[in-house]
Amino acid sequence: MFDQSQLMKGTLEGCILKVIAAETTYGYEIMEKLAQHGFGDIREGTIYPLLVRLEKKEWITSEVRPSPLGPSRKYYSITPTGREILASFAACWEAISRAVENIMKLEEKHGE
Amino acid sequence: MVNRLKKLRKENNEKDKLLSQENRRLMTDMVVYLRSSNLCDYDIEAIRRELFGMIYEAQLRGETADQAIGENYKGFCDELMESGRQKSFYEKAMEWAYVLVAGLGSLFIVEAVFSGVLYGAFFHGGFTITITLGFAVSALLIVFGAWAVYGYITRYSFKLPGKGLSRYRIFFLIGFVLYFSGTIGVRMLMDDIRLFQVNVFISLAVFAAAYLIVKGFGDRASSCRE
Numbered sequence: 001m002f003d004q005s006q007l008m009k010g011t012l013e014g015c016i017l018k019v020i021a022a023e024t025t026y027g028y029e030i031m032e033k034l035a036q037h038g039f040g041d042i043r044e045g046t047i048y049p050l051l052v053r054l055e056k057k058e059w060i061t062s063e064v065r066p067s068p069l070g071p072s073r074k075y076y077s078i079t080p081t082g083r084e085i086l087a088s089f090a091a092c093w094e095a096i097s098r099a100v101e102n103i104m105k106l107e108e109k110h111g112e
Numbered sequence: 113m114v115n116r117l118k119k120l121r122k123e124n125n126e127k128d129k130l131l132s133q134e135n136r137r138l139m140t141d142m143v144v145y146l147r148s149s150n151l152c153d154y155d156i157e158a159i160r161r162e163l164f165g166m167i168y169e170a171q172l173r174g175e176t177a178d179q180a181i182g183e184n185y186k187g188f189c190d191e192l193m194e195s196g197r198q199k200s201f202y203e204k205a206m207e208w209a210y211v212l213v214a215g216l217g218s219l220f221i222v223e224a225v226f227s228g229v230l231y232g233a234f235f236h237g238g239f240t241i242t243i244t245l246g247f248a249v250s251a252l253l254i255v256f257g258a259w260a261v262y263g264y265i266t267r268y269s270f271k272l273p274g275k276g277l278s279r280y281r282i283f284f285l286i287g288f289v290l291y292f293s294g295t296i297g298v299r300m301l302m303d304d305i306r307l308f309q310v311n312v313f314i315s316l317a318v319f320a321a322a323y324l325i326v327k328g329f330g331d332r333a334s335s336c337r338e
Contacts, residue, residue, distance in 0.1 A: 028169065044166055045181030049191035052159075056195060069172050071127065071165040 008039075013050055014089035015039070020060055021078045021086055026067075027051060030076075051076060059085050117331070120157045127164050135167050138177050141269045142189055148266035149193040152203055152333075159192055186270050206330040213326050215255035217319035223247055224312050241312045246303030253295045261288070 012034075019025065019033045030051075031044045051074075054060045059082035067073040078086070128136055142163065146156050170180035181188055199207070229241040264284060265272060271280045 027166065043180060043182050044170075045188050048162070048166065049188065049195050052192060052195040056197070067165075067169075069169050070130075071168050073165060074162060 011093070012039075012046070013054065014086065014093065016047065016050055016054065017059060017078060017082055017086040017089065020076050021083065024075050024077045026073045026075050054082070117154050117157060120154065120161065124157055124160050124164065127161075127168070130168060131164070132171060135171055135177050138185065139163060139167060142185055144266050144269035145186065145189050146192065148263060148269070149196075150198045150204075151193060151196045152199045155196050159196065203333040206326065206333045209326045210330045211259055212255060213319065213322045215258065216251055217323055219251045219254060220315060220319060224316070229312050239311050239313060240309045241315070242309050243307045244303045245305035245307055246299040246301065248307060249302055250295050250299040253291075253298060257291050257295065
């Protein structure tokens, strides 16, 4: 069985940046959006260390706001640097996904 | 800045009471494990605040901590350790200085009390205490040993709890007994070698001043920058 965690590791940061670029949001909501769009087996615990890393790199910024459920929540917004990185990720993804698709279309030759 | 860390820690301690017993135990294990890392104290408390939010909201939704964080708590904490801000050389040095001053100062007080010097100072006017090689070496061994115990407990916080004798607990117990016995042996063998005499009250004053200075600088360092 192919280990998809390595594939996920390479793409999750870019996907999280895109979700945050769409609107200011918080950890659980980011997880829900990713799950809705196909990242089925994802938890808030997977997202949180990535958010810490993205904030440390100053690709996103955060502010604490009160939440209806009780404890305050950290809401994340993308920074101008984050937008540049997102654009770069999108371009890289397009190139790599096109290359992978082409490779996957190769016919298998057996018995030669 | 000095109170910022204390204020956040106090807030976190209050919030923890809202968690279920199981979630509180898990939170404790994770925070203890994070303390084994090189993350600065304020960052650990900031992470703790966010972990509380994550686990508490999951609790309110009727979910378990596993569903929120995943089952690999150690892996989760390892990723946080990699992503967070590491302590600077100055912060680590202040931490070591605090441990040495507080540890040696406490042992000096114990030595002064149990050697009868303090009693003698009040009732007979004798103010000096003799520092032997045995005391000096055993005090350093105790301070370093205590630091090692702290490091071991924090590093294996996920493995030490639970019932029964796990290999981590057995290793810990054996190591502790051997180290403690060795320290007593060193004290007994070297206690005849006198190094110098000091005035007990001046020494206590020096330790108190050193403690306040190191604590002041250390608190400032551990508050970090946000």
